[in-house]
Amino acid sequence: MSEDQHIPAPLRLFNSLTRMIEPFAPIEDHHARVYSCGPTVYNYAHIGNLRAYVFTDTLRRTLLWKGLAVTHIINITDVGHLTSDADAGDDKMEAAARASAKSIWDIAAHYTQAFKQNIADLNILSPSEWTVATDYVPQMIEFAEKIAPTHCYEIATGLYFDVSSVPFYMKEADSGEFIAAFNARVSGGDWTKVNEAAEHAHERAQLASRIGAVEGKRRPQDFAIWRKSPPGEQRQMEWDSPWGKGAPGWHLECSVMSQARLGQPFDIHTGGIDHREIHHPNEIAQNQAFHNCCGDPDAAAADFTGARWWMHNNFLVDRQGKMSKSKGGFTTLFSLIDAGVHPIAYRLLCLGAHYRSELEFSADNLAAALTRLKRLVMGVEGLKARAEGVTWQSPRLDYLRANLHPKLVPLLEQFDAAIADDLMTPRALPMLEEAIGIKKVPVDEKLCLIAAFDQALGLNLLTLSRADLRVQPKDAQITPEEIEAELERRTVARAEKDFALSDEIRDALIARGVEVMDGDPLRWDWRLTLG
Numbered sequence: 001m002s003e004d005q006h007i008p009a010p011l012r013l014f015n016s017l018t019r020m021i022e023p024f025a026p027i028e029d030h031h032a033r034v035y036s037c038g039p040t041v042y043n044y045a046h047i048g049n050l051r052a053y054v055f056t057d058t059l060r061r062t063l064l065w066k067g068l069a070v071t072h073i074i075n076i077t078d079v080g081h082l083t084s085d086a087d088a089g090d091d092k093m094e095a096a097a098r099a100s101a102k103s104i105w106d107i108a109a110h111y112t113q114a115f116k117q118n119i120a121d122l123n124i125l126s127p128s129e130w131t132v133a134t135d136y137v138p139q140m141i142e143f144a145e146k147i148a149p150t151h152c153y154e155i156a157t158g159l160y161f162d163v164s165s166v167p168f169y170m171k172e173a174d175s176g177e178f179i180a181a182f183n184a185r186v187s188g189g190d191w192t193k194v195n196e197a198a199e200h201a202h203e204r205a206q207l208a209s210r211i212g213a214v215e216g217k218r219r220p221q222d223f224a225i226w227r228k229s230p231p232g233e234q235r236q237m238e239w240d241s242p243w244g245k246g247a248p249g250w251h252l253e254c255s256v257m258s259q260a261r262l263g264q265p266f267d268i269h270t271g272g273i274d275h276r277e278i279h280h281p282n283e284i285a286q287n288q289a290f291h292n293c294c295g296d297p298d299a300a301a302a303d304f305t306g307a308r309w310w311m312h313n314n315f316l317v318d319r320q321g322k323m324s325k326s327k328g329g330f331t332t333l334f335s336l337i338d339a340g341v342h343p344i345a346y347r348l349l350c351l352g353a354h355y356r357s358e359l360e361f362s363a364d365n366l367a368a369a370l371t372r373l374k375r376l377v378m379g380v381e382g383l384k385a386r387a388e389g390v391t392w393q394s395p396r397l398d399y400l401r402a403n404l405h406p407k408l409v410p411l412l413e414q415f416d417a418a419i420a421d422d423l424m425t426p427r428a429l430p431m432l433e434e435a436i437g438i439k440k441v442p443v444d445e446k447l448c449l450i451a452a453f454d455q456a457l458g459l460n461l462l463t464l465s466r467a468d469l470r471v472q473p474k475d476a477q478i479t480p481e482e483i484e485a486e487l488e489r490r491t492v493a494r495a496e497k498d499f500a501l502s503d504e505i506r507d508a509l510i511a512r513g514v515e516v517m518d519g520d521p522l523r524w525d526w527r528l529t530l531g
């Protein structure tokens with residue numbers, strides 16, 4: 001432990017705008033305002049989508065750990081997100097409604113509810129507010145009216161944002177990378193060499209979705225502010241506007257809702273890395289247009305991007321290709337639970353990787369995370385059993401630091417330093433494991449520190465029990481009670497040296513999908529081999 005480490009370590013976060021890790025200070029004292037792009041509710045979230053919200057929750061919990069109050073908004077996109085992020089194709093909600101013969105409103109309600117269930121299962125703190133896009137259409141029209149005269153043009157299909165009216169956008173017009181161009185201005189850095197991964201983002205998005213460009217659009221990067229309903233066609237979701245009946249563009253939603261709920265500028269805007277090259281640059285362009293600060297070299301440009309920090313989680317990837325919400329056949333949290341996996345194991349899997357690294361999903365990785373979680377839960381259960389009668393709580397960090405057993409102080413400091421270093425959860429988790437295992441420290445002190453750590457990690461360790469981790473697979477042919485009873489019978493048979501009966505019982509269990517694990521170091525004893 002270095003001498004200069006102190007509590008709290010200054011919080012530093014990676015900002016996609018500057019591509020640097022910067023010290024974080026909220027605009028308002030002691031209060032951070034955060035907006036996270038939410039789900040498009042035309043289908044269930046896949047586990048990749050949910051990684052984005054484990055990340056925002058880790059961010060929120062870290063801000064809380066640092067003593068800040070947090071206002072956190074997550075939106076629900078129930079209109080406007082087209083099948084290509086580059087603003088071509090169908091509205092995802094309309095397409096889902098057509099495919100299922102249900103109303104869009106029913107679809108949105110169903111998948112919103114399912115998403116909220118996922119959030120609860122992952123122990124993600126509910127946002128201060130869920131903002132629903134369709135509740136903000138009048139504000140979106142007002143916003144569009146303000147920017148239309150100088151930044152938009154109207155064609156048969158709708159009102160489009162002319163990105164050439166925002167000078168930074170066009171600086172890297174060939175590469176389609178606005179953020180890099182924006183960087184050149186705010187950081188003075190040399191961003192002419194653009195990120196290869198971002199090159200031709202718009203073209204790639206269109207190619208990937210096999211959708212042609214919208215006729216009449218002046219440039220591929222121009223995007224819809226308002227999409228007119230096709231003549232003679234009535235959409236399920238449409239509103240009157242100065243540009244005719246229609247629906248708002250997807251990018252407009254987040255500019256309007258973030259500004260309406262958090263003011264302008266606010267602190268942090270989050271989303272998955274796919275949003276870094278199209279959705280978020282488009283939001284920034286709109287915000288600059290709205291605040292009339294485009295092209296003003298002296299304007300405090302960063303203030304008009306919407307947020308001071310733009311943070312992006314990298315992707316969860318699956319070699320079997322089960323991570324596309326629009327293609328279907330993807331892995332959901334529900335399907336993991338149905339297979340007998342506790343959802344917090346998935347949360348732990350996410351925390352085991354840094355949010356800016358790609359994370360590969362596989363059955364083995366998930367099984368390893370579940371084993372790690374079992375160890376943690378068993379460890380904490382053991383401590384709780386010994387601390388009977390003692391109440392523990394998680395006090396303020398400085399109080400905790402001052403009153404903690406000296407052997408625990410380095411763990412607290414290293415944990416704090418890790419999460420303050422751009423949310424380095426993979427470095428923080430071992431501190432939790434060390435706190436559980438450390439010798440010659442009173443149990444209640446350990447529990448106090450573990451409770452504090454868990455406020456930042458959200459693993460629910462103080463309340464989860466081993467029994468909770470035994471999630472019954474949907475297709476199981478046998479209940480845990482039956483298994484326990486059979487194993488009890490087997491123990492008696494073995495004690496009586498009736499090995500024939502003992503083997504018979506074990507074989508019968510195997511035939512019903514139960515693996516008997518004699519001498520398992522986690523005392524897990526048995527597991528279902530289904531799923």
Ligand code: AMP
Binds near residue numbers: 037048052315
């Ligand atoms: P959507 O519902 O498609 O609007 O996506 C919800 C969130 O999930 C967005 O922040 C996306 O950037 C993010 N996202 C999409 N796919 C993945 C993935 N495979 N891994 C991590 N985040 C993702």
Ligand code: ZN
Binds near residue numbers: 036037254271
């Ligand atoms: Zn958004």
